[in-house]
Amino acid sequence: MASRDAERSASGAGEIVMNARVRITAATVAALVVVFAPSAPAQQLIGGDVAGDRLISIDRDTLEWTLIGVHGNDTLSGLAYDANHDILYGVSPSDDNVFIVDRHNASLRRIGPPGALGFPNTNGLAYDPNHDVLYATDNNTNVLMTVDVNTGVGRAIGVISGGFTEIEGLGYDPVTDTLYGLTQLQLRIVKIDVDTARAEAVSDPLPAGVWRGLEFDTQRRVLWATTVVINASSLIYTFDPQTRRLERVGSIDGVPAIQGLGFVAGRCTDKERIARARCENGRLKVKLAKGTPGDAFTVEITGGASIEGVLNNKGQAKVKFKDVPNGEGVADSTWACGARDSRGYVCR
Missing domain, CATH: 2.120.10.30 (TolB, C-terminal domain)
Structure with a gap:
């Protein structure tokens, strides 16, 4: 878990802690995101x-x-x-x-x-x-x-x-x-x-x-x-x-x-992927892996909520959505370099 978190609800409550560069948009669900500031930008x-x-x-x-x-x-x-x-x-x-x-x-x-x-x-x-x-x-x-x-x-x-x-x-x-x-x-x-x-x-x-x-x-x-x-x-x-x-x-x-x-933009590694998408008690955790450090990303889930951020110096990021409705859904991730990946999830 990162030492610096960033949390904001759909209504704009919460705060963004320094060094966590992120933009969050949501239609009806709130979101929690954790990202790491990269050591050196590739752009x-x-x-x-x-x-x-x-x-x-x-x-x-x-x-x-x-x-x-x-x-x-x-x-x-x-x-x-x-x-x-x-x-x-x-x-x-x-x-x-x-x-x-x-x-x-x-x-x-x-x-x-x-x-x-x-x-x-x-x-x-x-x-x-x-x-x-x-x-x-x-x-x-x-x-x-x-x-x-x-x-x-x-x-x-x-x-x-x-x-x-x-x-x-x-x-x-x-x-x-x-x-x-x-x-x-x-x-x-x-x-x-x-x-x-x-x-x-x-x-x-x-x-x-x-x-x-x-x-x-x-x-x-x-x-x-x-x-x-x-x-x-x-x-x-x-x-x-x-x-x-x-x-x-x-x-x-x-x-x-x-x-x-x-x-x-930083070049793709061609290995970008959603390593995990798990949902428990209305909280969906999505982990991105094997990207280019400093690359920007957007994760969007079923229902329209989305989170933007920047990969850490290991090419990773962790994104958390809360108040996700029960049922099946899909998390879609797009990296700024052009890579894309999707992963299904089930909330109970």
Whole structure:
């Protein structure tokens, strides 16, 4: 048992003890969660600055940045990270190509011949690790597409509808299977149906600005968004899709044009599992095991109660729900790296 516990009821009573980073949501049941603070996070927020043709690493707490490298492509816009295969993708509208970007030195490798993408004003890029799909958006045609990561060819899903155009940035939440977009003209963050290409606003009107970068942070479960400020410093914001709260975090000093964001989540061990799900007297205990230390997770049980947290330095976590109704149920766990597992339980 951990030395620090975190307990909160459905009505918000209780407390979260320092070093136990967790978010709890519940419809009708109360929950108790025990997690361990990891010794070192495995995550990284990467920004692409088109003014300096460079790739940088951004500290999410202080906004201090370090140079990864200069790639020399002055229109490398959208970025997307594939956690399943540890690949960072970038798109250049002037080249009409998707590139593999070395996230350690910023070198580029074009996928396919010049112009392979077939949509010459593509800026938005996001990766769905659940289905291994790379999505992109083109501003000239307002098309949502998938990109073949072997050939670099874009295949249109459809024209984005719902009254939203020029999707400059994309981000994907693997827990909710949601594709988000950032529209410059309508100043909204939207969610986009990947089957129909229909968009729906999830934010209030955004402040005036040149909005460009978007990425989903699978650990903190927020979207990061940037505005370009030429001859100054890019501004960076977070947006919580659950609460619809937009918060200006600050500026990336000396970096004027961050048009692409990529969030590097810790890689899966491919051994993630729910080791135990036992229920007695209305108390359900769920144990997660064999994950990547510092990886974020969400556990949801039958009835809709869910708990989010961070794995300890052994790649484990213990989650406890209380007041669980009698009967059979299923605990579903999703790790930020993209892994999923389920386990049945019976409460008596």
